[in-house]
Amino acid sequence: GQNIDQPTEMTATEGAIVQINCTYQTSGFNGLFWYQQHAGEAPTFLSYNVLDGLEEKGRFSSFLSRSKGYSYLLLKELQMKDSASYLCAVWDSNYQLIWGAGTKLIIKP
Amino acid sequence: GAGVSQSPRYKVAKRGQDVALRCDPISGHVSLFWYQQALGQGPEFLTYFQNEAQLDKSGLPSDRFFAERPEGSVSTLKIQRTQQEDSAVYLCASSLAGEVSEQYFGPGTRLTVT
Numbered sequence: 001g002q003n004i005d006q007p008t009e010m011t012a013t014e015g016a017i018v019q020i021n022c023t024y025q026t027s028g029f030n031g032l033f034w035y036q037q038h039a040g041e042a043p044t045f046l047s048y049n050v051l052d053g054l055e056e057k058g059r060f061s062s063f064l065s066r067s068k069g070y071s072y073l074l075l076k077e078l079q080m081k082d083s084a085s086y087l088c089a090v091w092d093s094n095y096q097l098i099w100g101a102g103t104k105l106i107i108k109p
Numbered sequence: 110g111a112g113v114s115q116s117p118r119y120k121v122a123k124r125g126q127d128v129a130l131r132c133d134p135i136s137g138h139v140s141l142f143w144y145q146q147a148l149g150q151g152p153e154f155l156t157y158f159q160n161e162a163q164l165d166k167s168g169l170p171s172d173r174f175f176a177e178r179p180e181g182s183v184s185t186l187k188i189q190r191t192q193q194e195d196s197a198v199y200l201c202a203s204s205l206a207g208e209v210s211e212q213y214f215g216p217g218t219r220l221t222v223t
Contacts, residue, residue: 004151033211042113042200042214043152087151096165097142097212099151 002026004100006088011106012078020073020086020103028093034062034073035087037102043087046073075105083107111135113215115201121221122191130186130218134203141184142212143176144200152200158184191222 004024012018024032031050035043049055049064049071061074073086085102092098114133122128134141140159144152145168154168160181169176173192178184188195198219202212 042216044214045211048211089151094165096154096157096167097152099144099153101149101151 002092002098004088004090004098006086006100006103008101009104009106011108012075014078014080014107014109016078017074017076018078018105020075020088020105022071022073022088022100024069024071024088024090024098024100026090026092026098029066030091030093030095032062032064032071033089033091033097034060034071035089037085037087039084046086078107080107080109113201113203113213115199115215115218117218118216119219119221121223124191124193124222126191127187127189128191128220130188130199130201130220132184132186132201132203132215134182134184134201135205135213136182138203138205138213140204140206140210140212141178142202142204143184143186144202145170146198146200146217148197155186155199188220191220193222196220196222 006022034046037043047062054063059076064071087102088100089097116131143155146152156176157165158178173189175187198217200217201215204210204212
């Protein structure tokens with residue numbers, strides 16, 4: 001079956017760095033997305049990786065290793081507004097987006 | 110420009126009632142997706158349209174669920190004879206192209222079946 005695993009919840013301190021991991025087993029791979037979702041709101045796009053390596057975009061970076069079925073989202077200089085759920089999603093061979101359950105990130109002052 | 114809009118934002122239905130949820134995608138977006146999201150879970154794929162063609166409906170949980178996009182823009186997700194397990198947020202997303210591309214999500218419709 002298809003499976004995406006990410007931690008349920010993480011806590012970090014304002015100004016610090018946090019890494020949210022995602023591992024996947026899917027039928028085929030056409031790319032991996034990270035989305036941010038604030039409570040009660042729709043997911044918003046953060047990043048897309050299809051090749052191995054690190055993609056940096058401001059305070060957020062996303063890494064992919066296709067051979068390991070592994071990705072992480074790195075958030076630097078954490079701000080209180082970064083408190084949200086972070087969803088990992090993989091585009092499988094049928095171009096269907098398979099979603100993880102999300103990691104709830106709690107930022108403490 | 111305008112993003113993806115959905116209506117109603119909230120819907121309360123009595124068990125057994127039919128409901129219709131509307132999605133207005135971003136103008137010009139070819140692809141449209143419907144997802145169901147339970148509390149504390151990631152979205153679950155329901156169905157996918159490319160223009161007016163429904164290319165994948167493998168995620169629809171039962172034959173009570175029906176979606177259409179007759180003119181390739183606005184889409185409606187209909188749920189017949191609602192059950193309590195249908196209570197969830199229904200998200201619509203659109204993307205510019207049919208291949209892998211960023212999906213833009215609407216605010217969702219929170220359906221509560223009592």
